[in-house]
Amino acid sequence: MKFFVDTADVQAIAELNDLGMVDGVTTNPSLILKSGRDIVEVTKEICDIVSGPVSAEVVATKAEDMIAEGRRLAEIAPNIAIKLPLTWDGLKACKVLTGEGRMVNVTLCFSANQALVAAKAGASFISPFIGRLDDINLDGMELIRDIRQIYDNYGFETEILAASIRTVNHAAQAALIGADVMTAPPEVIRKLASHPLTDAGLAQFLKDWEKTGQKIL
Numbered sequence: 001m002k003f004f005v006d007t008a009d010v011q012a013i014a015e016l017n018d019l020g021m022v023d024g025v026t027t028n029p030s031l032i033l034k035s036g037r038d039i040v041e042v043t044k045e046i047c048d049i050v051s052g053p054v055s056a057e058v059v060a061t062k063a064e065d066m067i068a069e070g071r072r073l074a075e076i077a078p079n080i081a082i083k084l085p086l087t088w089d090g091l092k093a094c095k096v097l098t099g100e101g102r103m104v105n106v107t108l109c110f111s112a113n114q115a116l117v118a119a120k121a122g123a124s125f126i127s128p129f130i131g132r133l134d135d136i137n138l139d140g141m142e143l144i145r146d147i148r149q150i151y152d153n154y155g156f157e158t159e160i161l162a163a164s165i166r167t168v169n170h171a172a173q174a175a176l177i178g179a180d181v182m183t184a185p186p187e188v189i190r191k192l193a194s195h196p197l198t199d200a201g202l203a204q205f206l207k208d209w210e211k212t213g214q215k216i217l
């Protein structure tokens with residue numbers, strides 16, 4: 001499973017990247033706002049750190065304007081994935097931009113049918129939002145399962161990018177289902193390594209070691 005980091009925080013990206021945890025990055029207008037940075041400047045810095053796909057999102061709503069914005073964003077670096085919303089205009093822009101050989105991440109996907117039309121329009125990535133479905137008492141993970149089955153049924157090559165991952169359980173379940181990629185905030189990725197039994201076991205080992213009076217170095 002590929003790990004994308006869902007942030008525009010350059011320092012957090014660099015730290016996780018040093019650990020080999022970063023196969024790509026996803027950003028969106030809300031994350032750019034949170035960073036307080038200029039979109040072109042911060043995206044360029046991210047692309048200098050990460051060699052995998054870095055999603056940068058358009059804000060136009062008409063296909064021709066989305067295409068123009070997408071081309072502009074793609075000039076930032078060769079590893080930009082243009083992020084387009086899952087609207088009819090977004091699909092039109094997806095078809096044109098992928099036809100030019102550009103990577104496209106179709107975002108704000110909340111149904112299996114939306115994922116199906118995004119694949120038909122040639123999307124490189126589809127981003128179903130798990131957490132936001134859970135927020136309204138639906139089952140985000142069921143959507144990931146459905147999309148996996150549909151894409152496998154017909155051999156679609158669009159990668160399933162499980163997004164809006166808020167918990168470590170989301171991450172494990174998406175991996176079990178076979179999502180190609182997950183994107184999660186840095187704090188969720190860090191939590192993947194933690195377990196209370198690890199902490200308790202380590203504390204006991206250190207206590208016992210102290211009693212031996214030995215040193216390794």
Ligand code: G3P
Nearest residue numbers: 006026131132163164183
């Ligand atoms: O990748 C999409 C993500 O940024 C949305 O996450 O937590 O705002 O629903 P969230």
